[in-house]
Structure formats: C-alpha cells, structure tokens
Amino acid sequence: MPKIVDADLRRHHIVEAVFRLILREGVPSASLRKVADEAGLNVGSVRHYFANHEDLLTSAAQTIVDRISARIEAHLPRLRSEPDKRPIVEDMLAELLPLDARRRDESTIAFAFVCQSRWDPQLRPLAEQLLRGPRQLVRRILDAAQVRDRDDHVERLCALIDGLAFKAIYVPTADDASGHLRLIGKQLDHILSDR
Known part of the structure; x- marks a missing residue:
C-alpha cells in the first residue's frame, strides 16, 4: 500500500529546511538541491510541492x-x-x-x-x-x-x-x-x- 503523505505537513517541512539554510548560510544557500538535502528529500519531491525555486522562496x-x-x-x-x-x-x-x-x-x-x-x-x-x-x-x-x-x-x-x-x-x-x-x-x- 502506498504511503499517504500530508501535503501541508510536507510543505511545512520543506519551508523549515529553507529557514534553517538561510539562518546558517544566507539566502543564496537555499537552492532546490540544498533544500532537498536539508529536508532529507530528493529534488523531485521538493518540486512536487513547489513549482520552482521562486515559488519555494515566496512560500x-x-x-x-x-x-x-x-x-x-x-x-x-x-x-x-x-x-x-x-x-x-x-x-x-x-x-x-x-x-x-x-x-x-x-x-x-x-x-x-x-x-x-x-x-x-x-x-x-x-x-x-x-x-x-x-x-x-x-x-x-x-x-x-x-x-x-x-x-x-x-x-x-x-x-x-x-x-x-x-x-x-x-x-x-x-x-x-x-x-x-x-x-x-x-x-x-x-x-x-x-x-
């Protein structure tokens, strides 16, 4: 049976990863790849919840x-x-x-x-x-x-x-x-x- 993921919770988890990166290294560090790594996800998973990098930062x-x-x-x-x-x-x-x-x-x-x-x-x-x-x-x-x-x-x-x-x-x-x-x-x- 496929795992059911709470979309809002996952988006929150990804945004929190953005925050941790910005606090440690600044805004330029919050690339999709680094955010995915910080969140323990692959880039495709991040893109599933955010259309692109701009959408991620805007969120x-x-x-x-x-x-x-x-x-x-x-x-x-x-x-x-x-x-x-x-x-x-x-x-x-x-x-x-x-x-x-x-x-x-x-x-x-x-x-x-x-x-x-x-x-x-x-x-x-x-x-x-x-x-x-x-x-x-x-x-x-x-x-x-x-x-x-x-x-x-x-x-x-x-x-x-x-x-x-x-x-x-x-x-x-x-x-x-x-x-x-x-x-x-x-x-x-x-x-x-x-x-």
Whole structure:
C-alpha cells in the first residue's frame, strides 16, 4: 500500500529546511538541491510541492508574514474588549520585534531576503512583501485601537521597529528586549495620547 503523505505537513517541512539554510548560510544557500538535502528529500519531491525555486522562496516569505499575522491577530479580541488599549497594542507590536529565539529567527530571515534582493532582482517582490507586511499589520493594530492620523504613526512605528530589529540582529546587546519595549512604549504613549 502506498504511503499517504500530508501535503501541508510536507510543505511545512520543506519551508523549515529553507529557514534553517538561510539562518546558517544566507539566502543564496537555499537552492532546490540544498533544500532537498536539508529536508532529507530528493529534488523531485521538493518540486512536487513547489513549482520552482521562486515559488519555494515566496512560500517561505509568506510563511513568515503569516506566522507574525497569526500572533498579532490572537490579541485582537482583547483589544476589542478591554478598555485599556495600551498594553495590548504594545504586546501586538512586540510580535514584530526579535525578542526571543523564534522572533529573532523570523527577523533574521526577513532581513536576509531584503538584503539579498539588492543583488538579486528576483527577490525584490519578496523583499517588498516582507517590508509591506509589517506596515499592514501596524495599520491594522492602530485601526483596531482607533488611533487618528494613522499614516504618520504607521511610518514612525515601522521605522522604529525596523531599526530596533536590525540592531537586535546585527549588533545585539544584553538589554535589547527591555530597551526595545521601553522605546516602543514611549512611542505608544505619544500615539495613544493623541487619540
């Protein structure tokens, strides 16, 4: 009897192999052959689940956006029901910062795609997606918190988050998490006082 394979589980397994390669060696290392080796599969199996290399990388980038989105959306019921929005908004924005190993890996992978797109034009749509995704999420957070003048606040918050994430990945220090949350908190105090 042929073995039944869960397609979603197999795709997840392959995308996780892409992530491990990028974290260890950078985006150029995530060739179909190396991904297949990392996943313990043959190249034909990878091609069965992903049309080509671009499809594989696009799926990997989308997985990062989807994971962050799901964590942020998990906070939405609290944001809608609790009167004090500030701690909830802070928790939501913290999902975009590399404050633990999982979020650090996600940020590292996203930055790797963005940086590599400078030399690889095929990666530019992925880089744009990874830059656009957090802005859309921050906009949704501020919309749910009923913040006025969202456009300016979105850009300021995203610039702060991007800078903090970049520093945490490339120039890490021991107080990153508390320092980052303090800076986000100060920006939120300004934004939410203007509601």
